[in-house]
Amino acid sequence: MRVLELYAGIGGVAATGADVVAAIDHDPFAHAVYTANFDHPAHRLNLVSVRPERLAGFGAPVWWMSPPCQPFTVRGARRDVDDRRCESLLHLLDVFETHAPDTVVVENVPGFEGSVAHARLRHALRDHHLAEVEWCPSALGWPVQRRRFYLVASRRPVTLHMPEPVPLPLATFLDPDPPAHTELDADFLRRFGDALHVVDAADPEAVACCFTGAYGRSPVYAGSYLRQDGRVRRFSPSEVARLMGFPEGFSLPEDPARSYRLLGNSLAVPVVRVLLQLLEE
Ligand SMILES: C[S@@+](CC[C@H](N)C(=O)[O-])C[C@H]1O[C@@H](n2cnc3c(N)ncnc32)[C@H](O)[C@@H]1O
Incomplete structure (x- = not known):
């Protein structure tokens, strides 16, 4: 099943091993990571103005879209379609009027559900069968939370059901030798220690909370910390990636x-x- 990865970032779709025909994102740093990891074409393009024929020309029956979530995050201003970061999504909804693929999958934060953008998306794909879920990897047994809204629009009916969980202990995701920058200094621990969400490396049922882009910058509400060998530290980027x-x-x-x-x-x-596996069934 060939997939066009839109708002590709660092390639969360390609990382599944899916047959991605091409990826599009305008961010130079995301593009650099994408091209360092995957061989298929990754285009640095602004989706605000991409021509419908160009997207259709990739010949992918599935378009994956992870548009910016800031217009819908609960802690943000929630400006929805009035947020400029929504412009490219609105353009893609216009594209669907003439060049809708067989299947579209849209991923966003839970706050997307019920938004004006959500209603317009459903309307733009009104000739498709729609299925919507809010899923979290922890329900599959992964020791991390990342609850997200997913809309699947397909020309044939599709049922979304989550497989039985297979519990995976946090310890198996940890670096044998974590980098020095993961250490926390005494002043940080004194100021924020009580507010940190800490998981224990030895706890087989530990589940870290969602890591946001502010992890490492924002002391709290951006992801969990790890207690290991009697000390508390940050998770390293490779640990978050795993x-x-x-x-x-x-x-x-x-x-x-x-x-x-x-x-x-x-x-x-x-x-x-x-x-993606459910779409192949
Ligand atoms: C929520 S992130 C999606 C990340 C991606 N799914 C991944 O696996 O890393 C949104 C992405 O959309 C990109 N983006 C936002 N507006 C864009 C636009 N107008 N044109 C192209 N890319 C855009 C951002 O650079 C960012 O990488």
Whole structure:
């Protein structure tokens, strides 16, 4: 099943092993990570003005779309379609009027559901069968949360059901030798220690909370910390990448802040894999 990966970021769809024909994103840093990890074409393009014929010309029956979530996040201003970051999505909805593919999958934060953009998306794909779910990788047994809304629009009926979980212990996702920048200094622990969400490396049922792009910058509400060998530290970018489902050896930027930002914007790869498999049934 050939997929066109739109708003491709660092390639949460390609990381499933899907047959991605091409990827599009305008961000230079995301593009650099994408091309370092995948061989298929990745185009640095602004989707606001991409021509419908160009998208259709990739010949992919499935278009995956992860548009920016800032217009819909609960902690943001929730400007919805009035947020400029929604312009490209509105353009793609126009594209669907003449060049809709067989299947479209849209991923976004739970706050997308019920938005004006959501209603317009449903309207633009009114000739498709629609199925919607809010899924989290922790329900598959992964030791991390990332609850997201998924809409699948297909020319044939599709049923979305989550497979039985296979519990995966947090310990198997950890670096044998974590980098020095994951250490927290005494002042940080004194100021924020009580507010940190800490998971224990030895706890087989530990589930980390969702890592956002602000991890490493924002002390709280951006992801969990790890208690290991009697100390509390940050998760490293490779640990976050593993928890998100990226394969071992996935190449990330040298700068940890940039890695955290790109990973925090990316996808729960195991959930994407399940959805793409369901589309093949
Ligand atoms: C929520 S992130 C999706 C990340 C991606 N799914 C991944 O696996 O990393 C949104 C992405 O859309 C890109 N983006 C936002 N507006 C865009 C536009 N107008 N044209 C192209 N890409 C855009 C951003 O650079 C960002 O990488």
